[in-house]
Amino acid sequence: MSVNADEDQVRAKLKQLRCHFTWNLLIEDTELSDLEIRAFDEIEFLDTKFNVGIHNLLAYVKYLNGHNKEALESLKEAEDMMQAEHADQSDAIKLVTWGNYAWLYYHMHRLTDAQIYLDKVENTCKKSASSSSYTIECPDMDCAEGWALLKFGGKNYERAKACFEKALEVDPDNPEYSTGYAIVVFRLDGINKTSYVGEAFCVEPLKRAIRLNPEDAYIKALLAVKLQEIGQEAEGEKYIEEALANMSSQTYVYRYAAKFYRKKGAIDKALQLLRMALQATPSSAFLHHQMGLCYRAKSYQINTATNWQPRGQDRENNDRVAKSAISHFERAVELKPTFDIAYLHLAEMYVQVGSYSKAEDVYQKLLRVRSLEEETRQELYFRYGRFQEFQKKSLVDAIIYYLKAIKIEKPSFIRDKSISALEKVVLRKLQKNAVDIESLSILGFTYKLKGEMNKALEYYERALRLAVNFENPVGHTP
Known part of the structure; x- marks a missing residue:
């Protein structure tokens, strides 16, 4: 059989696997460096029972960055961990690791090695009486896919949620399933801003995860953080104090x-x-952004006083x-070039210190980004x-x-501020020119948005009368 035929056969088998190479993990190239840093940080500082998955993820990121040899090393660490620390590890995580091995060897043109790992997958699937030679359907596999999607960022969160729900x-x-589900709905709450005072969808999943993982x-x-956001700060502080008293995952606890x-x-x-957390993870874009927000808050305190x-x-x-x-915001976007909200905060601080050309550059950069979240785009336009x-x-x-x-049209504090700002600007224009039709x-539009329909009609009618008079001036026939 020809080499091409062998390769086609191997690829047909590889496509049936469930692993990082087949899960369609969406990420921009500019985010890969930040994701690799976060994976290293999690391996070293996040106390979790689920580290095999992080080593698998790191291997895939290294492959995407073109570092196949390093990717193999990460898979070897995942395999060693399965054997040494997790003798009772589920078949699913074994299949994910072996599937990643097979795909990686295939891309390295080592078809014999790829086939060795395909055989491992096939033998395990046969033992589990799976209907497929290269796939098993089980909740552990759905969970593994959910974690991978979760780690790859916001574009994958809805699919991650579906995996944990399944x-x-x-x-x-x-x-483990409860923890993954709680984290992803926490992230989705943050993106969708569905929570308001007194309510947030992710609160109950988080509490359930704590009941099942009381030491987490x-x-x-x-x-x-979520309780504080919905107006239950006193209860939230109790959880913060408990978390800080626990030595587990302290670097990550410090962040929140x-x-x-x-x-x-x-x-x-x-x-x-934040300084204690930065000592452990100095390349965290999240931490630098949080540091920037703290210094911005201190500046605001001085200015208002x-x-x-x-x-x-x-x-x-x-x-x-x-x-x-500014220094911390600049470092945050350097580490994570897709950190849109950090760019927005950076532009805001450039304006404050009078660096208008730098602010303009940042605003123009953001205006060119098509994938901005609605809330960020709304704030960008307002700022x-x-x-x-x-x-x-x-x-x-x-x-x-x-x-x-x-x-x-997404309701928000920023949208309300935009309506108010628009009203003030057009009133200033009308002070200079009371017959400015536009x-x-x-102004009629702003009153309509505020629900003041009588005022809205008054200004619409004034604009209409002026427009008619403009088109039909006295002394001219229509």
């Missing part, structure tokens, strides 16, 4: 504890926790913390509108971007 249907009290400090930290204390207003405590006119020592302190915020209004002194461009923010129409 696993939980079979074994609803499984601690990381899950307690996530729950604390810092976020909790920053939002509580305890900025110095938050910074202390001095009515936005700091002088003397206050001015020096404000300059120092603003520069620190850029303010930049045009107050720094560029262009009321016309400010109106354009406030309208863009409003046309994203401004009258836009």
Whole structure:
């Protein structure tokens, strides 16, 4: 048989496997470096029973980066871990590891080695009486796929959620399935902003995961942050204190504890926790972003206390913390070039320190990004509108971007601020020109959005009368 025929046969078998090479894990090339850093950090600092999966993920990321030899080393670590630490490891994680081996050897043109691992998969599938020679259907396999999708970021979260839900249907009290499901719905809550004061979908899954994993400090930290977000800060702080008292996964607990204390207003405590976390994981984009947010908050405190006119020592302190915020935001986007919200915060700080050309560059970069989340895009348009209004002194461009923010109809605090800002801008224009038809129409639109229909009609009618008079001036026949 020809080499090509052999290769075609092997590839046909490989396509039947369930592993990282077949799960259609969506990620941009620019995110791979950050994902590799996060995988290393998790292996070293996150106390979990599920590390075999992280080694598999790391192997796949190394393959995507073109480092096949290093990818094999990661798979060897996963295999050694299965044998040494997890004698009772499920067949699913073995099949995922062997499937990754087979695919990697195939891409390295080592068909004989690929076939060795395909044979391992086939023999295991036969023992489990699977209907397929190269796949088994079981909740552990769904869980493994769920973890892989979860680690690969937001574009994969809905599919990850479906995987954990499928696993939980079979074994609803499984601690690992519950943990994975709780984490992914926590992340989805953050993206979709479905929670509001008093309610959040992910709270009950997080509490259930804690009941099944009472020593999991990381899950307690996530729950604390979410409880604070929905107005239950006192209960959240109890979970934060429990998590901090537990030595498990401390580097990761520090991250969310810092976020909790920053939002509580305890900025110095938050910074202390973040510095400890950065000592362990200095290349974490998340941590640098959180540091930037803390310094931004300190700058805001100084500015509000001095009515936005700091002088003397206050001015020096404000300059120092603003520069620190910028430094950490710059490092965050350097480590993770797709960190859109960090770019937005960076532009905001550039504006504050008067670096308008740098702010413009960042805004233009974000305006070119097509894959922005709705909420981020809405905030981008609002922030850029303010930049045009107050720094560029262009009321016309400010109106354009406030309208863009409003046309994203997702209800939010930023949308409400955009409506208010738009109203103020058009009122300023009307003070200069009371017969500006466009401004009258836009003002009517803002009142309509606010539900003030009588005022909306008044301004629409004024605009319409002016338009008619403009088209049919006195002394001319229509």
